[in-house]
Amino acid sequence: MSQEAKEKILEYMKSQKKTKLYFNDLCKAVPDLKMREAKKIINQMVEEGTIKYWSSGSTTMYMLPGVDDVGKEEDSMK
Amino acid sequence: MALKHKTPMLDELEKGPWPSFVTDIKRVAERKPMAEDLLGLLEMSYEHKEGHWKHGGIVGVFGYGGGVIGRYCDRPDLFPNVAHFHTMRVNQPASKFYTTEVLRKLCDIWEEKGSGLTNMHGSTGDIILLGTTTDQLEPIFYELTHDLGMDLGGSGSNMRTPSCCVGKARCEWSCIDTQDITYDITMRYQDELHRPMFPYKFKFKTSGCPNDCVAAIARADCSIIGTWRDKIRIDQEAVRAYVGGELVPNGGAHGTEKRALDIQKEVIDLCPTKCMEWDGKNLKIWDEDCTRCMHCINVMPRALRPGLDTGATILVGAKAPILEGAQLGSVVIPFIKMEPPYEEFHEFVEKMWDWWMEEGKNRERLGETIQRLGMKAFLEATELQPDPRMVNTPRYNPYIFYDPAEVPGGWSHDPKAYRERHHA
Ligand code: SF4
Numbered sequence: 126m127s128q129e130a131k132e133k134i135l136e137y138m139k140s141q142k143k144t145k146l147y148f149n150d151l152c153k154a155v156p157d158l159k160m161r162e163a164k165k166i167i168n169q170m171v172e173e174g175t176i177k178y179w180s181s182g183s184t185t186m187y188m189l190p191g192v193d194d195v196g197k198e199e200d201s202m203k
Numbered sequence: 204m205a206l207k208h209k210t211p212m213l214d215e216l217e218k219g220p221w222p223s224f225v226t227d228i229k230r231v232a233e234r235k236p237m238a239e240d241l242l243g244l245l246e247m248s249y250e251h252k253e254g255h256w257k258h259g260g261i262v263g264v265f266g267y268g269g270g271v272i273g274r275y276c277d278r279p280d281l282f283p284n285v286a287h288f289h290t291m292r293v294n295q296p297a298s299k300f301y302t303t304e305v306l307r308k309l310c311d312i313w314e315e316k317g318s319g320l321t322n323m324h325g326s327t328g329d330i331i332l333l334g335t336t337t338d339q340l341e342p343i344f345y346e347l348t349h350d351l352g353m354d355l356g357g358s359g360s361n362m363r364t365p366s367c368c369v370g371k372a373r374c375e376w377s378c379i380d381t382q383d384i385t386y387d388i389t390m391r392y393q394d395e396l397h398r399p400m401f402p403y404k405f406k407f408k409t410s411g412c413p414n415d416c417v418a419a420i421a422r423a424d425c426s427i428i429g430t431w432r433d434k435i436r437i438d439q440e441a442v443r444a445y446v447g448g449e450l451v452p453n454g455g456a457h458g459t460e461k462r463a464l465d466i467q468k469e470v471i472d473l474c475p476t477k478c479m480e481w482d483g484k485n486l487k488i489w490d491e492d493c494t495r496c497m498h499c500i501n502v503m504p505r506a507l508r509p510g511l512d513t514g515a516t517i518l519v520g521a522k523a524p525i526l527e528g529a530q531l532g533s534v535v536i537p538f539i540k541m542e543p544p545y546e547e548f549h550e551f552v553e554k555m556w557d558w559w560m561e562e563g564k565n566r567e568r569l570g571e572t573i574q575r576l577g578m579k580a581f582l583e584a585t586e587l588q589p590d591p592r593m594v595n596t597p598r599y600n601p602y603i604f605y606d607p608a609e610v611p612g613g614w615s616h617d618p619k620a621y622r623e624r625h626h627a
């Protein structure tokens with residue numbers, strides 16, 4: 126189950142134009158999962174290095190590795 | 204010592220009688236090239252009226268999804284020493300009690316591995332260590348955890364580092380053990396603190412009494428404010444001593460001279476619910492009408508004290524953003540005992556988070572989700588009963604609706620027939 130969910134999330138990320146996605150966006154890829162379960166899987170993916178965090182300090186987003194992650198600050202609010 | 208960069212605009216900020224952050228940074232710049240380049244970069248930002256920082260990349264140390272705010276300068280050619288200038292948020296001890304030994308060690312670590320600049324404390328409460336490079340993050344984290352027993356705090360879409368007032372450690376008014384509550388939240392919700400999962404930030408703040416010294420009611424998504432449900436304790440002898448000028452009113456906060464307290468003008472008339480009376484000898488309080496505003500207790504601390512049946516009021520939805528949209532918390536649990544192991548509180552918190560995670564939009568604080576979907580939806584999700592004490596102003600926030608299924612006998616309503624009688 127979790128392997129399947131991970132693949133769905135990865136595919137979803139690759140299909141998106143935006144490079145940075147919110148947690149809620151990733152959950153759209155696995156609509157059948159409860160948020161807390163999705164969170165566990167997404168955190169596992171971060172640990173495994175298949176996806177990575179991006180943070181402005183106030184909000185956290187998710188990216189694929191290999192994409193340039195140091196963007197101009199989009200929102201300087203902390 | 205002459206600094207590398209000319210900073211005429213920053214220098215303006217050193218004028219006047221108040222302390223200046225520019226002077227502080229200059230002092231550090233004499234020994235730290237990082238602080239020197241920081242001044243140069245800041246001056247350039249003032250000139251261009253544009254920021255020169257880029258964010259992103261790093262969010263924490265290994266296994267953490269928060270606690271570090273990655274910051275890079277976009278002109279490393281001009282300011283190589285601030286090419287990296289990451290912030291580390293360190294979880295402050297509850298109520299910010301330190302030993303000087305810990306503070307010295309913390310500064311030593313930062314002097315050696317960071318810019319030497321700190322911000323004690325950020326508005327969430329964390330110790331903010333300003334400016335270090337990527338290669339130093341893990342070594343600093345190692346020393347913080349191993350030598351000081353300290354951890355990183357929250358950032359991003361995490362639960363943020365909980366904070367509290369001094370509570371029972373130093374304050375006679377505290378109705379709850381604020382440090383223990385903070386510690387319990389911190390330890391129970393480690394995952395939420397270190398790994399982002401929410402639509403946006405989430406803050407807990409705990410004040411021991413309604414004086415609310417940490418301004419929980421204005422700043423925390425979930426505010427825990429100590430209160431009592433029995434009677435204010437009155438020492439009539441001491442009330443008469445205040446009136447007779449034998450004791451200093453307000454605990455000396457507004458002047459340490461002994462003077463006779465005008466109890467009618469300074470206390471009775473200022474009671475917001477007018478539930479007090481003074482007959483020249485005895486003070487009477489109708490506690491059922493008292494809103495626990497603390498005014499009378501603040502004025503006569505030797506004579507009046509909070510009751511003994513203590514607990515907390517829980518409010519949700521406050522936020523104090525920098526630009527706009529400040530909002531105070533709304534009462535959702537008028538009274539809860541708040542004693543270990545805090546099971547009732549945990550259950551509430553987890554139901555609240557489940558709802559916000561499902562319903563909250565990206566970058567929407569809990570208070571905004573409640574505003575958008577209604578307090579009724581929040582109360583249903585958290586299985587709380589509506590209560591008159593949740594009404595802020597009658598007819599202003601009437602979110603309590605009756606459901607025919609829950610009223611004995613029920614009723615029926617035919618909207619079509621209604622519209623025939625009442626044209627829209
Ligand atoms: S909030 Fe109340 S208990 Fe806490 S420090 Fe302030 S006055 Fe004391």
Ligand code: SF4
Pocket residue numbers: 473474475476477478479488492493494495496497498499500
């Ligand atoms: S605490 Fe406030 S509301 Fe209660 S009796 Fe004192 S002044 Fe009145």
